[in-house]
Amino acid sequence: MRRKIHRARRAFAPALAAAVSILAAGAATAQSGPLSPMPYDAERGVFSFAGGLERALPAVVQVTTLGRSGGPTSGDNEPRPISAGSGAIIDAREGVVVTNNHVVEGGRKFTVDLTDGRIFDAVLVGADKATDLAVLRIEAEGAALGLAQIEVxxxxxxxxxxxxxxxGYPLGLDQTLTMGVISGLGRSGMGDRIEDYIQTDAAVNSGNSGGPLLDSRGRLIGVNTSILSGGGGGNDGIAFAVPSRIMMYVVDQLRTTGEVRRGQTGAILGSLNPERSRDFGLGFVRGAVVEDVAPGSSAEAAGLRRGDIITRIQNRLVSNAGTVAATIGIAAPGSTLEVVYLRDGREGRAALRVDPDSERAVAVGAEAAVARGITVRLTADGLQVAAVEGGSPAAAAGLLAGDVLERIDGAPATVLADLNALEADGEHRLSVRRNGEVVEVVLP
Incomplete structure (x- = not known):
């Protein structure tokens, strides 16, 4: 076995040397042009992305949130640190910092630490729970501070x-840079209302929240917001970032009005999955299913019907219901969205108007309702779960398609309007009938 390994090494070594020589030659001959296969530092003789990234690093800050501690106090009323995360300065002149809502939630005061050791107080401009974004402003004249600004x-x-x-600033460390690739786009089903995440395998840990996800030129492409961990909360190579397209809309709204005004269309949507694709006789599993259309809504006026499969919105491919919800979620009320859908195997187009609406965690239509990751239909058997969104609170609780809801928080569930009880924050106890047996489920 050892001889085989040595032979493999000898066979591989010339190929590796040739590849490195090609890269180095290409880099050396294309220093001033865009054709270099990798950024090459000729002075040090190494491949490096430092040249592009170093311009962004001074704009990445540590955010500390201070509030009233839940533990015993010594009698003073001074706020104490309750959470910490990261952020990015996106407007140096105004001292504007973008971070996560969950980093600043519950805070009374905020501080921003720069890489050069300076620390400043900051005020909360606004926060948006639906996208987990927040905007802070440094309490000083930004233009006079010589702040760095990140390119978006x-x-x-x-x-x-x-x-x-x-x-970001993970696990109590100073500023830390990790590298990976974009693992996927348009991810949803993690439980938030507005989801169209970038997935990356760049290491993201506690403390990275709110920090930027950069491209190889050091430009902000997303805001790191969550990870999917197999246990213990550590990095397993699956992290999610809010894309800059959503971030810029939310930031502009928060800076202008202090809140994000969203609209609705009256379409209740579920995600297409392999099982539902077979039911519809389709040969693909990407799209959003129109579960129901509210009477008098803009979706009804646009001609959408139950069973339509939305495949594109605003010329973007639809991966799932999250893609549509995210597009509607950053569309100004009164605007119109171009939608492409399939009905009975034929393609149709609709102009979908976005109407003003208040934030709701539950959407109830005439024949279906969507709440916390479940799509429920009223059938002869009762309130039956038609679909469960992957990664949602409902999926985490163990709810399954085919379950029949019998009670919500102890109260009988017989009509779709009973699902409005799930609007309230906190855990909810559900009694469901599954294969003839009653199962108790705790929905987070």
């Missing part, structure tokens, strides 16, 4: 396989 790139131009770099 269009996340719609991203491709799976692009290099990505996460920057």
């Amino acid at each position: 790139a269009n996340s719609d131009a991203l491709r799976t396989g692009d290099l990505s770099f996460a920057v």
Whole structure:
């Protein structure tokens, strides 16, 4: 076995040397042009992305949130640190910092630490729970502070396989840079209302929240917001970032009005999955299913019907219901969205108007309702779960398609309007009938 390994090494060594020589030659001959296969530092003789990234790093800050501690106090009323995360300065002149809502939630005061050791107080401009974004402003004259500012790139131009770099202050460390690739786009089902995440395998840990996800030129393409961990909360190579397209809309709204005004269309949507694709006789599993249309809504006026499969919105491919919800969620009320859908195997188009609406966690229509990741239909058997969104609170609780809801928080559930009880924050106890037996489920 050892001889085989040595032979493999000898066979591989010339190929490796040739590849490195080609890269180095290409880099050396294309220093001033865009054709270099990798950024090459001729002075040090190494391949490096430092040249592009170093311009962004001074704009990545540590955010500390101070509030009233839940533990015993010593009698003073001074706020204490209750959470910490990361952020990025996107407007140096105004001292504007973008971070996560969950980093600043519950805070009374905020501080921003720069890489040069300076620390400033900051005020909360506004926060948006639906996208987990928040905006802070440094309480000083930004233009006079010599702050750095991060460049923002269009996340719609991203491709799976692009290099990505996460920057932040994880696990109590000083500023840390990790590298990976874009693992996927348009991810949803993690439980938030507005989801169209960038997935990356760049290492993201506690403390990275709110920090930027950068491309290889050091431009912000997303805001790191969550990870999917197999246990213990550590990094398993699956992290999610809010794309810059959504971030810029939310930031502009928060800076202008202090809140995000969203609209609705009256379409209740579920995600297409392999099981539902077979039911519809389709040969694909990407799209959003129109579960129901509210009477008098803009979706009804646009001609959408129950069973339509939305495949594109605003010329973007639809991966699932999250893609549509995210597009509607950053569309100004009164605007119109172009939708492409399939009905009985034929393609149709609709102009979908976005109407003003208040934030709701539950959407109830005439024949179906969507709440916390479940799509429920009123059938002869009762309130039956038609679909469960992957990664949603309902999926985490163990709810299954085919379950029949009998009680919600102890009260009988007989009509779709009873699902409005799930609007309230906190856990909810559900009694469901499954294969003839009653199962108790706790919905987070």
